[in-house]
Amino acid sequence: MLEEQGPEWMSEEVKTGTTIIAVEFDGGVVLGSDSRVSAGASVVNRVMNKLSPLHDRIYCALSGSAADAQTIAETVNYQLDVHSMELGEDPLVCSAATLVKNISYQYKEELSAHLIVGGWDRRGGGQVYATLSGLLTRQPFALGGSGSSYVYGYLDAEYRAGAGRTDTQRLVVDTLSLAMSRDGSSGGVAYLVTIDGDGVEEKVFLGNELPTFYDQ
């Protein structure tokens, strides 16, 4: 976006081109992301994990400017650490989401990142929050990043309320795979994080393990 002398990719902002997704299920949430980081047309990192922990059972998915998103996630991680120590118990997912929202909104002119917050707490079970542009809304599922535009229709059609853990994981992987194959800024491997009352499960789906669809 900023035109300067020298090759374009030197001055391009490093963006996590991205597809990120979070879906609630009965008793927890599944978060998913691709792994491509681009600076213009150059892929700077093809295996980046965009699912970042905010607390033991709360994760966020990063999109937009890589630096902005990572900084927000690290700041909120710190704030939640302090907060949970003061409270003497695990923080609520809505607290994490509110902290992310407060930063995203206050600095909305300077930052360009969108974080989706998903996690489990004993009060509300599995929850997903979108914080795009500094709003805060709880949703059954949320999409983000450049690849999300290609799969809104798919997720709208395939999402079922009250689905189980494995069905939701499959839905997330399928959606990611479709987005990664159509969006130039998304690709690489698929990372999945499943959070419920018992803990956190992290999974990676390598290129050949991803589901294939039409013409793949």
Next chain:
Amino acid sequence: LSSNRRYDLSASTFSPDGRVFQVEYAMKAVENSSTAIAVRCKDGVVFGVEKLVLSKLYEEGSNKRIFNVDKHVGMAVAGLLADARSLSEVAREEASNFRSNYGYQVPLKHLADRVAMYVHAYTLYSAVRPFGCSFILGSYDLDDGPQLYMVDPSGIAYGYWGCAIGKAKQAAKTEIEKLSMKDMTCREVVKEVAKIIYIVHDEVKDKAFELDLSWVGEVTNGRHELVPKDVREEAEKYAKVKICCGTFWCVRQFCGV
């Protein structure tokens, strides 16, 4: 005691036997005030304050000693009322900031700890004096249920099932201990609280008083409110009957007998 003279001038001085006299004097200020009690029951918290009416010219209902801190938190105070008012503002700001930063209503233990920390800070320096008031915080929400905390001028917060502050706190505590509050509902407890305030009220030394009653619980859907007029009247009637009959002196004006 003359031995205090050398160590009681500022809160930044310990006495040789390890006491901070300024904080103890602040607690005396609370003991001179009229009584406030609170009881935590199965489904909520009830507050009762014996509000002494010092002048017939006072407007009824003025100088309230029960405050709303957030929708779900009530605060009853005893001691220097001006100090208590400024602390209620501190509590309100803490609760409001918490809500703004974290997106949900402040849990009472956390609020009590924060305000207690603030009160404690004023016991550390000679440039300021400690707050001359104790206060009781109570709340109800679906996750933690009813909660009750009391903070005194030294800056400690304890959780309670029932507590009393002010001049008749010993007598009130004795009465509160007789209740099996864990099995009672707010509607039952509000009558008992009214009765206890009437019992501990000293007819000889203090003449007229107003009874302030408030509650927060399932009965109010988690909002802290003054008890509605009909419940109040029923509670006061229960209180007056209970203290009148059965005692060896019976003041006619109460019973109407």
